[in-house]
Amino acid sequence: MRMTWAVAAALLSFAATAAHAQLPAAARREAWPVTGLQQPAQIIVDRWGISHIYAGSVRDAFFLQGYNAARDRLWQIDLWRKRGLGRLSASFGPAYVAQDRAARLLLYRGDMAREWAAYAPGARDAVTAWVDGVDAYVAEVRAGAKPLPIEFRLTASRPETWAPDDILRIRSHTLVGNVTSEVARAQVVCAGGVEADRLRRKIEPTSHKLAVPEGLNPCDIPADVLQDYILGTEPVSFEPLAGRKTAALDPRAQLAQRIDATSGEGSNNWTISGARTASGRPILANDPHRAVGVPSLRYIVHMEAPGLSIEGAGEPALPGVSLGHNADVAFGLTIFPIDQEDLYVYEINPAGDAYRYKGGWEPMKVVREAIEVKGEAPREVELRYTRHGPVLKIDPARRRAFALRTVWNEPGAEGYFQSSRLWRAKSWADFEGGRDAWGTPPLNLVYADRTGVIGWSAAGLTPVRPNWDGLMPVPGDGRYEWAGFLPGAELPWLKNPAKGWFATANAMNLPKGYPDEQRKVSFEWSDPSRITRIEEVLAAEPKGTIAQSTALQTDTVSAESRRLRALLRADMGQTPPAEQGSNLAKAIKLLEAWNGDERTDSAPAAIYEVWVSGYLGKGAAAMYAPRPARDLIGSGSLDAVIGFLESGEAGPRRKLLLLATLGAAVQELEQRLGPDMSTWTWGRLHRAEFQNPAGVLADRETAARMAVGPVAVPGSASTPRAATYRPELFTQVAGASVRMVLDVGQWDNSMVVNTPGQSGDPANPHYRDLFAPWAAGDYVPLRYTRPAVEAAAETVLDLTPKR
Structure with missing residues (x-):
């Protein structure tokens, strides 16, 4: 095959760059031939475990992102895929059939052509290349050319290959709300009336009054109505493989535990104008708060190719980055709690196969699937759906059925993947385009660019509820229907705020006069403790710095x-x-x-x-x-x-x-x-100690090597340094998975920390090397320019196409 001039130029450019690389003398170099790679490339792993990918094409950049994610996190991304698709039983046996069935109930089952078309141009090519990269690494592992992670040996399982559709069909990794609160509220109202719920959850704006929807009997909601929902969205436990039986939780306790877990997951972010910084450049800070553990929920990566330059953090099983920057624009996110779910209650016929809708009987859609089970014959399962969504429970005695309507079932709602519209953003108008297309999770998006523009916008699919507020379940007989979604521009937003900065922390931040009673965006928010502290610190600092933003991210005042x-x-x-x-x-x-300072x-x-x-x-x-x-x-x-x-x-x-x-x-x-x-x-x-879920299958010495910590940590859920704990043990369970502070335009000055490290391999130093700085409130540099990256290089992988 003849080489085109474009390809030849790219190869010459890459060779010249590699030849002049100013690498530290101690940097280790390895040559890796890679099947599926189209042009020579490099991955520079810096001394903090952050991978910087340099590719000759955008396709190869995403191919190598997938390949690299598998290199560092193969067990994690393989498990996430199996859990999301309902394929745990195929690897781990019959104890996981119920969880597989629940996961399949929540899969996206809409038109895949509409789904792909909902994302940025080129998104399908990026996903396909990323999947090809993962599969290329999996093939090397299967052939014995690359090591099999220890968790596969402990579980006697093997990694599977991927398909591009897999990534978009899985929605259940993504935070949306508020069906758990709807059910809890209905149970409280049934037991004690509307006023009893005011101690359970605050409603904001406070002028809004809770009312039971017409036609709903709150006492019709069974205690275990969300059992499949919770099972289909929870992490994988290996207690069954270890032969440990755990006592079944009372359904109400299980619901309370889920609400407590999700309420502890939030985030902080802020964007500061150059007029309010010592450097004269904007600063954008973001620390998403999710469950903390090992491996980390987040993965930091830097990708360079002709036509692509992005750096930041995302979930390791998703192409691109969700928060970070390109050459011109920085973007960050926190949860803006749009109400994106509803529980529908139906009267069903005696046979239990149809529900009353607008005066008639409408049949349920039935999907039958075979769940592959390791060591046994496949299990046939039945999944039922109404026009509103998956049926979570049928109560034959009361002739009631309950289904979930969620924006997960809408095209374009794959979690975080609408960030694909921000990777190449160059202006506020591009940012608005990303906002207008955003699906899930619902977010406060913050923005800053090299020209000095800063801003904020809420983003997410926002159901229009003409005649109810979404705070309780509703009858599914046709009286309560979504009337489409709000246009993105009708969500609150702000460009170049007069005060010179804007911050969010999941708290109620609707602008004064916003018509929430008409648009019904949300009535449930996080408590204002974090945002109160953040705003008072930012307001008091006329000339902010990177160091001051890192100190604020780790502030422990309640x-x-x-x-x-x-x-x-x-x-x-x-x-x-x-x-x-x-x-x-x-x-x-x-x-x-x-x-109020919660120091250790x-x-x-x-x-x-x-x-x-x-x-x-x-x-x-x-x-x-x-x-x-x-x-x-x-x-x-x-x-x-x-x-x-x-x-x-x-x-x-x-x-x-x-x-x-x-x-x-x-x-x-x-x-x-x-x-x-x-x-x-x-x-x-109050301590941080992370246990690898598969460690329960290991001997004591190996399990200890797979664990990280313990170490004393300051703060709590009510401090900017979010450090949510289990009340019975005080062990931290949620908090900043990644902390990032970006110097907009002088990107090499940016700082970051992941926890506990970038690698998923317990034998790799980068498995836990960031845990101590994270716990201490320290950071490491986030290098961006090629000279700065090369100066910090620890390992250089020289990658060539394997013919």
């Missing part, structure tokens, strides 16, 4: 604690005589004098967090909620509980509540940390 401490000071006055000199009296004094060496931080996570909310529910609703409310939302106590409705019993619940927290701390309060610290309780 603005929420101020509100409760104010109530404590107002109510306590003089400590009751019986308590004077006790640890309770000392705790009150410590809290009253505390500045702080005793009041330990007292406060044990109090609010284990006692205050449950105590408020016991004191103020109707008895049948108390267990359903649980601890409730701390923001809602504090708001109720601030409102005056709590009355004189508030002091009794504060004293009793704080006293119980002090008693727990005495049992956990001993009676000497001078030894109490938050760091003795």
Whole structure:
């Protein structure tokens, strides 16, 4: 075959660049022939484990991104694919059939031509090339040319090959809402009426009033209605393969656990104008908060090819990056909690195969599939769908069925992949185009470019609900139908804000006068503690720097604690005589004098967090909620509980509540940390320790090598340094998966940290090398220009097409 002039020029350019590379003397070089690669290329892995891909074409860049993702994270991306497609049983056996069925119920089953057409031009080529790269590496592993990750050996399984459609059909990795809250609210309202729900979850704007939709009986909603939904979206556990039986959770406890887990997942971001920075250039900062563990949820990568230059972080099983920058524009994201789900309740006929719709009976669509099971014959399963979506439960006794309507079923709603429209953005207009097409998850997108423009926009598929607010389930008989989706421009946005900066943290940020009662974007938001602290710090700094933004991302001051401490000071006055000199009296004094900084060496931080996570909310529910609703409310939302106590409705019993619940927290701390309060610290309780899920199958020594930590960590869910923990153990379970601060236009000054590292191989130093800096609030450089990347090179892979 004759070489074209374009290809020849690209090869000569690559050869010249490689020949003049200024690599450190210690950098290791390896030559890898790669089947499927079309032109010579390089992957430079810097000393922090970040891969910088230099390819001769856009196609090869995405091919190598997939190949490299498999090189670093093959077990992780293979498991995500199997979980999402419902193929766990094929590798791990019959214990996973129920989870496979649930996952298949939630797959995208729409028109794939419309699905592909919904993304940026060239997106299908990028996905196809990425998949080809993964499959090329899988082939090398299968042939013994590359090592098989330890988790495959522990599970006696092998990696599978991919198809491009696989990536887009899987929706269940993506955060959307609010069906779990709808069900929890219906259960609380059934037990205690509409007013009982105010301690469970705050509704904003506060002028909006909750009402039961006409035709809905909240008591019709079964406790286990979301069992398949939760099963189909949860991570994979290997306890069954280890022969460990876990007690089945009560459905209400399972629902509460899911709500607690998702409420702890949020993010912070901000964009600062050059007029408010010391350098005169914009700064864009982003730290997405998700579940933390090993391997990391996120992967940092840099890709260069003629016509493509992007650097940032994304999920390792998705092409491109979701947050980061190109040569001209930086973009970041946090969850903007658009209500993208509804639970529909149907009357069904006696046979259970049709549901009442607009006065008639409409048959359910039935899909039958065979689930491949390792070591056994395939299992036949039946999946049912209504016009609104997958049927989650059928209750024959009550002649009711329940289905999920979700934007997942709409073309273009693959999680984060609309970021493909931002990879080549050069202007605010390009950013708006990405916003207008965005599907899921629903986001606050922030923007900054080299010309100095900054801004923010909400983005996401937003159902139009003409006659209800989306806060509770609704009858599926035709009275409650989505009327399309809001145009992107009708979501709130802001370009070049007058104050010179804009920040988001999942809190209610609808502009004053926004017609939310008409557009019904959302009525459920994260508490305002993080955004309150972020805004006060940004407002006080007229000339921001990269260092100040990294310090703010790791700030551990809880603005929420101020509100409760104010109530404590107002109510306590003089400590009751019986308590004077006790640890309770000392705790009150410590809290009253505390500045809200949740450092690891702080005793009041330990007292406060044990109090609010284990006692205050449950105590408020016991004191103020109707008895049948108390267990359903649980601890409730701390923001809602504090708001109720601030409102005056709590009355004189508030002091009794504060004293009793704080006293119980002090008693727990005495049992956990001993009676000497001078030894109490938050760091003795609050720790980060990541366990590899497959470690339960390993011997003790191997499992220890697969684990990371423990280490004491500061902060909590209510601080900018989000550090959500399980109340019973205080072990961090969610927080900043990646922290990134970008110097817009001088990209080499940017800083980043992943946790616990870039690699998924426990034997690789980059498996855990970023854990210590992440826990300490430190960062590493995010290099962008070729000289800066080469100066930091640790390993250089010289890649050539294998003929």
